[in-house]
Amino acid sequence: MDELAVAGHRVTLIDVANRAGVSPATVSRVLNNNYPVAASTRERVVEAVQHFDYVLNVHAGALVHARSGILGIVVADVSDPFFSEIVRGAQDVAEAAGHLTMICSSGADPRQELAYLTLLRNHRADAVLLVGAGSEQPELQAALARQADGIARQGSRLVLVGRPAPVGTDAASVVELDNHRSGALIGEHLAGLGHRRIRYLAGPTGTTTTSARLAGFLEGARAGGVLRSGVEVVHGPQNRDTGRRLVRRALEDGAVFSAVAASNDLMAIGALVALREAGLRVPDDVSVVGIDDVPVAADVTPGLSTVHLPLSELGAAAAELALTAASALVQPALPAYLVIRESTARPPAA
Amino acid sequence: MDELAVAGHRVTLIDVANRAGVSPATVSRVLNNNYPVAASTRERVVEAVQHFDYVLNVHAGALVHARSGILGIVVADVSDPFFSEIVRGAQDVAEAAGHLTMICSSGADPRQELAYLTLLRNHRADAVLLVGAGSEQPELQAALARQADGIARQGSRLVLVGRPAPVGTDAASVVELDNHRSGALIGEHLAGLGHRRIRYLAGPTGTTTTSARLAGFLEGARAGGVLRSGVEVVHGPQNRDTGRRLVRRALEDGAVFSAVAASNDLMAIGALVALREAGLRVPDDVSVVGIDDVPVAADVTPGLSTVHLPLSELGAAAAELALTAASALVQPALPAYLVIRESTARPPAA
DNA sequence: CTGTTAGCGCCTTCAA
DNA sequence: TTGAAGGCGCTAACAG
Numbered sequence: 001m002d003e004l005a006v007a008g009h010r011v012t013l014i015d016v017a018n019r020a021g022v023s024p025a026t027v028s029r030v031l032n033n034n035y036p037v038a039a040s041t042r043e044r045v046v047e048a049v050q051h052f053d054y055v056l057n058v059h060a061g062a063l064v065h066a067r068s069g070i071l072g073i074v075v076a077d078v079s080d081p082f083f084s085e086i087v088r089g090a091q092d093v094a095e096a097a098g099h100l101t102m103i104c105s106s107g108a109d110p111r112q113e114l115a116y117l118t119l120l121r122n123h124r125a126d127a128v129l130l131v132g133a134g135s136e137q138p139e140l141q142a143a144l145a146r147q148a149d150g151i152a153r154q155g156s157r158l159v160l161v162g163r164p165a166p167v168g169t170d171a172a173s174v175v176e177l178d179n180h181r182s183g184a185l186i187g188e189h190l191a192g193l194g195h196r197r198i199r200y201l202a203g204p205t206g207t208t209t210t211s212a213r214l215a216g217f218l219e220g221a222r223a224g225g226v227l228r229s230g231v232e233v234v235h236g237p238q239n240r241d242t243g244r245r246l247v248r249r250a251l252e253d254g255a256v257f258s259a260v261a262a263s264n265d266l267m268a269i270g271a272l273v274a275l276r277e278a279g280l281r282v283p284d285d286v287s288v289v290g291i292d293d294v295p296v297a298a299d300v301t302p303g304l305s306t307v308h309l310p311l312s313e314l315g316a317a318a319a320e321l322a323l324t325a326a327s328a329l330v331q332p333a334l335p336a337y338l339v340i341r342e343s344t345a346r347p348p349a350a
Numbered sequence: 351m352d353e354l355a356v357a358g359h360r361v362t363l364i365d366v367a368n369r370a371g372v373s374p375a376t377v378s379r380v381l382n383n384n385y386p387v388a389a390s391t392r393e394r395v396v397e398a399v400q401h402f403d404y405v406l407n408v409h410a411g412a413l414v415h416a417r418s419g420i421l422g423i424v425v426a427d428v429s430d431p432f433f434s435e436i437v438r439g440a441q442d443v444a445e446a447a448g449h450l451t452m453i454c455s456s457g458a459d460p461r462q463e464l465a466y467l468t469l470l471r472n473h474r475a476d477a478v479l480l481v482g483a484g485s486e487q488p489e490l491q492a493a494l495a496r497q498a499d500g501i502a503r504q505g506s507r508l509v510l511v512g513r514p515a516p517v518g519t520d521a522a523s524v525v526e527l528d529n530h531r532s533g534a535l536i537g538e539h540l541a542g543l544g545h546r547r548i549r550y551l552a553g554p555t556g557t558t559t560t561s562a563r564l565a566g567f568l569e570g571a572r573a574g575g576v577l578r579s580g581v582e583v584v585h586g587p588q589n590r591d592t593g594r595r596l597v598r599r600a601l602e603d604g605a606v607f608s609a610v611a612a613s614n615d616l617m618a619i620g621a622l623v624a625l626r627e628a629g630l631r632v633p634d635d636v637s638v639v640g641i642d643d644v645p646v647a648a649d650v651t652p653g654l655s656t657v658h659l660p661l662s663e664l665g666a667a668a669a670e671l672a673l674t675a676a677s678a679l680v681q682p683a684l685p686a687y688l689v690i691r692e693s694t695a696r697p698p699a700a
Numbered sequence: 701c702t703g704t705t706a707g708c709g710c711c712t713t714c715a716a
Numbered sequence: 717t718t719g720a721a722g723g724c725g726c727t728a729a730c731a732g
Contacts, residue, residue, distance in 0.1 A: 010416065010504070012709055023719045028711060038717060053500045055471045059418065060709035062409040063724040066360065070452075078453075079438040079645075079662075084429040091428065091455055100469055102420075103428075103453045105441055119450055121405045150403045154360070240649070269649050276651075295429075299590070299619050301626075301651030312429075362725055373703045378727060388701060410725035413708040704731075709724105716719080 011052045020048040031056055062124060066155065071099045071319060072120035072128040076108035080239070081294035082264065082311065086131055086161065089315025097323045099126065108204070108237070110135040110144075117147045117158075127157040127322035129315075133209035134163040145169035152328075159322045161314060163208045170328055175318045178333035179209050182307040183216025183263075184223075185338045186289045189305070190259045191224020193346050195287060198231050199255065201246055201262040201271065203238045210235070213263045213291060238263060243270025251278050258286060258347035265290035265297045265306055272300060272343070283345035293339055303341030310334040361402045369398040381406055412474060416505065421449045421669060422470035422478040426458035430589070431644040432614065432661065436481055436511065439665025447673045449476065458554070458587070460485040460494075467497045467508075477507040477672035479665075483559035484513040495519035502678075509672045511664060513558050520678055525668045528683035529559050532657040533566025534573075535688045536611050536639045539655070541574020543696050545609040545637060548581050551596055551617045553588045560585070563613045563641060588613060593620025601628050608636060608697035615640035615647045615656055622650060622693070633695035643689055653691030660684045 009015075017024045022041060029035040030045040037045075048054075062068045071094040075083040087103060094101050102125060104116040113130065120128050128151060135141065145168035151158045152171035162177035190198055200217060203210035214233065221231060232255065236242040243262055250257070251274065260275075262268035268290030275282055282288050282302055290297060293308035313334055321331060359365075367374045372391060379385040380395040387395075398404075412418045421444040425433040437453060444451050452475060454466040463480065470478050478501060485491065495518035501508045502521035512527035540548055550567060553560035564583065571581060582605065586592035593612055600607070601624065610625075612618035618640030625632055632638050632652055640647060643658035663684055671681060 010709095013711095014709085024710075025712080025720080026718060029718090032711085036717065041717080053496065053503070055468055055500070055504075057413070057474060057709055058472045059409040059412040059474060060724085061711070063407070063413065063709085063726090064711050066724080068409065077438070078428065078441065079431065079434040081429065081431075084434050088427070088429040088455070091453075095455075100452055100454065100473065102450055103437075103441075104450065105438070105445075118405055122408045123450065124407060124409060146403065150405070153403070154405075240645070273649065295590070296646045296649065299623065299646065299650050360725095363727095364725080374726075375704080375728085376702060379702090382727085386701065391701080407725055410708085411727070413710090413725085414727045416708080702732085704729105706727100706729090708727090711722105711724090713722090714720090716717105 011054055016045065016048045016052060016054050019051060020044040066124065067126055068124045069099050070102050070123055070125045071322065072102045072104070072123070072125035073131065074104045074106055074113055074116050074120070074128065075131045076106055076133075078103060078105050080266070081296065082292050083131060085294065085311035086315035089312030090129060090319040091315075093316045093319035094323065099323065108133070110137070110140045114140075114143055114147060117151070121151060121154060121156070124154065125156060127159065129159050129161055129318050129322060130163070131161040132163065133203065133207040134160070134166070136206050136208060136211065141166040142168055148172040157322050157325070159318050161318045165330070173321050173325060173328045173330065175314060175321060175331045176333040177309060177314060178336045179212035180216035182291045182309065182336050183213035184220035185307050185336070186261050186291060187217040187220025187226070188224050189338055189340070189344065190261060190287065190289060191221045191226045193287065193344060195259040195347050196226055196230045197257045198226065198259045198261055199247070199250055199257040200231055200233045201243055201260060201267045202233050202235045203263050205235050210263065217261060232257065238267055240266045240270040240273070243267030244274045245270070247271045247274035248277070259344070260286060260288045262288070262290045265292045265294045265304060268304055268306065269296065269300055272304070282343050285348060287344040287347070289344050298341070302343045305338070305340045305342070305344040307336050308339045309336050361404055366395065366398045366402060366404050369401060370394040416474065417476055418474045419449050420452050420473055420475045421672060422452045422454070422473070422475035423481065424454045424456055424463055424466050424470070424478065425481045426456055426483075428453060428455050430616070431646065432642050433481060435644065435661035436665035436668075439662030440479060440669040441665075443666045443669035444673065449673065458483070460487070460490045464490075464493055464497060467501070471501060471504060471506070474504065475506060477509065479509050479511055479668050479672060480513070481511040481668075482513065483553065483557040484510070484516070486556050486558060486561065491516040492518055498522040507672050507675070509668050511668045515680070523671050523675060523678045524680045525664060525671060526681065526683040527659060527664060528686045529562035530566035532641045532659065532686050533563035533613075534570035535657050535686065536641060537567040537570025537576070538574050539688055539690070539694065540609045540611060540637065540639060541571050541576045543637065543694060545697050546576055546580045547607045548576065548609045548611055549597070549600055549605065549607040550581055550583045551593055551610060551612040551621065552583050552585045553613050555585050560613065567611060582607065588617055590616045590620040590623070593617030594624045595620070597621045597624035598627070609694070610636060610638045612638070612640045615642045615644045615654060618654055618656065619646065619650055622654070632693050635698060637694040637697070639694050648691070652693045655691045655694040656689055657686050658689045659686050
């Protein structure tokens with residue numbers, strides 16, 4: 001018995017080769033199917049492979065090829081539908097290209113984000129997607145630019161998804177998301193309905209997405225006749241509980257507003273909850289609008305008016321770019337458009 | 351100039367060692383911080399590392415240690431909140447343990463699932479989590495058992511999350527999810543309210559979760575006085591659109607029922623939509639209940655009555671088990687309990 | 701505290 | 717069509 005597969009011994013290519021009575025090179029050729037091998041030889045090899053239930057060791061191969069078959073994805077939070085939709089789109093493409101995805105959740109912390117980029121570099125990811133809002137702080141931008149260069153030097157590729165390229169490098173590709181226009185769309189929408197006092201629920205300060213959406217909103221609102229003094233901007237993490245808390249507090253403080261514009265759908269849903277808890281009707285008493293059009297937006301009651309963003313397509317486009325593009329590119333934003341459901345209406349007659 | 355970092359040349363430990371004027375071993379010790387190194391030496395090494403922006407190659411290390419620092423996770427769909435909550439819990443633990451997660455979406459296809467297990471074996475994942483319903487087909491169960499043995503033979507560990515261990519192996523750990531009881535809870539709840547004609551929206555046939563939840567439901571309902579003939583069971587993929595379609599069709603067919611019991615929340619939400627579209631009120635005309643208590647369940651209107659399952663805790667427990675347990679274990683289910691919101695009530699007086 | 705020496709498991713010329 | 721040999725980049729003894 002040539003039972004090399006006994007407990008303790010790790011079976012390698014050599015074990016398989018010995019059992020099949022061929023050289024390791026031949027086994028490699030059969031397994032990678034990249035070189036002619038006589039049918040009878042191949043058969044013996046296959047038998048031996050099955051006998052040992054042998055699977056190749058990617059690490060050994062990666063050392064030789066300097067390719068790992070890994071697509072790295074860095075998001076703030078996998079369980080946030082904004083990100084999970086993007087991830088889904090990216091994974092479909094990655095899978096089709098024979099890549100496995102390594103997903104990292106940074107908790108929207110830029111330092112954590114940088115740490116994950118290094119980890120992904122350690123793993124020699126063939127490409128890395130960095131998804132969502134980025135910090136506007138110059139040092140952090142510079143650090144990111146450095147990582148981009150490092151990734152490029154490794155022969156790998158960085159793609160920024162929904163955030164602008166950091167200054168100081170041309171090594172990163174970008175797949176844009178039209179945050180400014182999204183903000184403008186909801187600003188115009190509310191202004192057009194006649195709202196003049198609006199509560200804007202912004203994301204964390206100092207991030208690219210927060211700034212772009214807010215700037216767009218203010219422009220859109222002003223174009224529609226809303227005074228700057230008619231917009232009250234409050235900041236916080238872009239989740240449901242924050243949306244709820246910010247609106248509840250506004251209500252407690254006796255703030256007056258006929259509409260809540262949230263910088264994303266989760267905050268808008270939180271706003272819906274807070275308003276309901278306060279006994280206010282949407283949209284009769286207060287209108288609510290979000291951005292993203294995550295799947296739930298259609299299922300809450302009243303259905304949430306929002307801006308549709310092509311999330312899974314965005315992820316797919318990014319993965320495509322990451323895995324195939326020859327050099328750094330900027331892919332313009334796919335179209336964003338307003339989806340009017342039941343949460344917005346004219347303000348109540350004062 | 352010792353510019354070894356010129357385009358083309360991949361910088362390695364050796365380059366760093368040369369620049370710092372030390373041996374490769376010393377650089378390794380500094381980088382891994384696992385051995386005493388003189389402060390002055392360390393300083394020179396650090397300088398050289400920064401100079402080259404050098405990052406270790408995990409693959410080389412993995413070859414030596416036979417450890418990769420990877421936790422593999424196989425789910426049906428990352429963008430389904432049931433899975434993404436579990437993933438989040440698992441990731442938190444994995445990160446704390448210094449592991450990166452490799453996430454694979456099988457689309458609920460058992461063959462795809464097996465293929466991913468092999469891929470994860472290729473990558474020498476330190477542990478693998480297989481999450482959610484499994485096939486009941488004997489061949490597939492056997493194939494899974496074989497993979498479990500293979501994984502164990504590699505010195506790695508397989509943890510089944512929310513599905514029973516396949517027969518024919520003792521190499522897999524299990525973190526249970528009380529699917530049977532969850533079904534029973536909603537069965538008893540609807541029966542207790544007085545419902546006698548119920549539409550049960552089951553998952554795909556031939557999967558462990560579908561069977562367990564359905565069996566539990568039938569038992570719970572019967573215990574509460576519902577005749578077997580009072581329950582109509584229909585099957586389909588467990589997503590929102592299927593829930594909507596199944597209920598819409600039932601309505602079109604003139605089926606009579608005062609309650610819809612869905613085998614998960616997404617289907618229940620689909621049911622809510624279909625009922626609303628048909629002009630029926632929930633819970634006045636029809637009650638709706640789900641299972642899982644995904645975050646959205648609280649945000650739809652009316653709030654969805656459901657069974658709370660500790661999803662992120664489940665993921666965390668699984669990762670814990672995967673990364674630390676000495677041998678295969680079975681961890682009993684964390685408690686599941688009914689959450690009564692606004693979607694269930696007594697049936698309308700006939 | 702630091703250097704030397706073997707590999708880890710596989711792929712890829714180069715010869716035969 | 718197959719085998720032999722060197723090396724991918726790093727770490728872990730073992731000396732010194």
